[in-house]
Amino acid sequence: MKKILMVLAFASVSVAGMAQDEPTQKFSVATNSFWSNWFVQANLVGTSFYNDGESYRGLLKDYRTNLGASVAIGKWFTPGLGLRTKVNGIWGRTVISEDAETNANKYWTANEQVLFNLSNMFCGYNPDRIWNFIPYFGGSVSRNMSYDQYAMGLNFGILNTFKVSRKLAVNLDLAFGGHETDFDGAHFTRDGKRWNLEQKDRTVSVEVGLTYNLGKGTFDKVPDVDAIKALMQSEIDGLNDQLRAAGEENDRLNNIIKNHKCPEAKTVTVKEVAVAPVSVFFNIGKSKVASKKDLVNVKNLAEAAKANDKTIVVTGYADAKTGSAAFNQKLSEKRANTVKAELVKMGVDASKIEVVAKGGVKILKPASYDRRATVEIK
Template structure:
C-alpha cells in the first residue's frame, strides 16, 4: 500500500508489454517417402512408400529465425509386382528455420497456425543387405515447408514436406545399380506428421510469441518518458529526504506524498480520492482500472511483471475484511470466439487461485470470463497485449 499512483502507472506499462518465450524445442515425426531417381530398371516403390521417421532439437534465435539439428531414417521397399529390394537411408542434418507466421504477421488472423520454412544440408548413408558393410556415403541438401498447429502452450502439431537432393550418390536407391552421373543427382521426397514440444520455463514457445512493432515500442517509450517527468516532479515536491517525512495518519504513506495524491487525484464530484486514507486511494485506483494483471499470448498464467496488481488486491482485502472482489478475465480478438471466452475464464480463475493461496477466503471472490476485448485495435500488437488482462471490481 506504499505505492504512489505514478509507480503504479509505471508498473502498468512495463507489465503490459513484457515479452518472454521459450527458445528450445524438440520434435518427433513419422511418415512416408518417395524416391525419385536413381532406381534400377524394374525397381520401384509405392506412392507413397512406407515409411520414414526423424527427430530434432531446434533453437530459435528470436521468434522469427532459428536452427535445427536433426537425424532421420527412411526405408525403401518394392511395390507389388516389381523386383524386390529393401534399402535404408540414414542421415544427420543442420538446417536454418524461418517462421513465416511471425514474419508475415499471421497473428492478425489466427493465434494457432504458423508456417515454418527450412533449408540446410547434411551427411547420409544408403544401406542394404546387398551392400553389407559397404554403405553408400553421400552429402545432401534439403529444403521443406512445415505448417504448424498449436495444440497447447507447449505442444504443437507439425506437418512437413521436404525434398532431399544427394551429392556423390554412387548407388541407386534399390542399391543393386550403380549411379551413372556425378554431382547432385539422387532425390527423394518425405512427408511426415509429428509433435513439437517446447522446452523451458516460459508459458509459450518462440513460434507463437508476438513482439511489439517499432511503432508500438516508440509509443511505450514516450509514455515511459512522460512518467519519468512526473516522477521527477513528485521528487521536487516532496524532496529526497523520505526518511525524515512525517506520517500523521500512521498509514505508511508520508504526509507529503499523501497530500500530493489527494491534490492531484480528485474524484469528479470534487471529493478527494483518498477518503479512508491509503485504502481509499487504492480502492479508487482499482475501481478506475489502474490495477490490472496481464498475460502472455494464449496464456492463463499472469506475467511475473504484473503480479504487483494481485499483491495490491491481497493487501487491500486483508485490510478491509468486509470487502469482496469480482475478477473479470479478457482475451484479445485473435483466435476463435469460443476459445477466447474459455481463455478469459481461465485467466480470471488463475488470479482467483493466487488470491485464495495468499489467504483470501474464496467466498469473497467471484470470477467471470468476459471473452474478447473488442475496444482495442486488433491489428496493433501493443493494443492486443493490453487486452490480455484480468481486472478487478470491488464490492
C-alpha cells in the first residue's frame, strides 16, 4: 500500500511539472443555460487516516492507509466558479491501533464542494488550456458502515485537470478532510460507563481519474459591442463621404452648365459627368464586389465611354495595414480584373479597358476605404 501511494504522489508531481499552459487572450464570456457545462468524474483514491491525538507523520504506513474509489458530478456556472457533489470511500482504516486489521472498516463520505478555477480567474478563460488549477472547499456527511456511525465534516483540496480533448481530461485531486469524533466508532469502558474517544479523525487523499464533460462544455465569447459600433460608424462615415463627394461634383457640373455659353452645353455636361472617377469597394481580403450598388455608377460611366469611343482605366487597390506586399499586389490586380469583367458584361470592348494594380496603399481613412477599385475615362 505504501508503494502504491508513493507512486501516485510521484506521478502527480511529474504530470504537474510537465504541464504547459497555452498563451491566453482574455475576453468576456456569456453565461450558458442550466443544462450546459456539466461534468462527471471517476477516480481511484488512496486515503490515509490519522486523528488529532497523534502526529500526522508516517501517513504512508499500511495500518492507516487503503485504496478506495470516488465518483462525482458537477457544473461550472462561470469559467471560474462551479459546484461538485462527490461520494468517496468504500474501504478505510481509521486509526485506533497500529494493527491494520483492527483499523479496517467500510465507509462512505458525501461531499458538496465549491470549485474555484484560478487558471480562468487570473489568466483568462481558455477552452484549450492544458492545465487548470482548481482549489475547492466544502462540507460532508460520512457513514462508517462497520460501526453504524454518522458524522459531519469539512474538507478542502486542489483539483488539477489536464486536457486530453474538449470532452475528456485527466484529473489529479489532492484532498484533506476532517470528521466529528464519533466517526471511527471507537468506545472505551471506564468505571462501568461507555464513552467516545474524543479524537477527531482526519484524512489525506490522493485521487487520480478522468473527467468527462457532458453536452456543451465551453463558454461562448460575448460579441464585442464597441467593435460592432465602430464598424457601423465607419460604414456610415463612408456613405456620408460619398454623399459629400456627389454633392461637390453636382455643384461643379451646375457651374459648368451655368457658365457655359456653347449651344451644345448639355452634351458637354453629360461627358463631364462620365469623367468623374467611380469607386467600387471590396471586403477585407476579397476580390468579389461588396455591393452591387457600386456598379450602377460604373454602368453610367461605361455608357458614356462607349458613346464617345473612350478608353476606361480600372485601378485596383488594397489597404497596406493588412496582408503582405506580395499578397496585396495580387489582390489589387484581382479586384481590378473583377471590375473589368463587369465592364465587359456591360458591353465595353475588352480592348478599351486598361487594368492597373497599385497593391497595398495608405490613401484614405479609415483603411477599409482603400479596399477598392476606381473606374475612370482616360
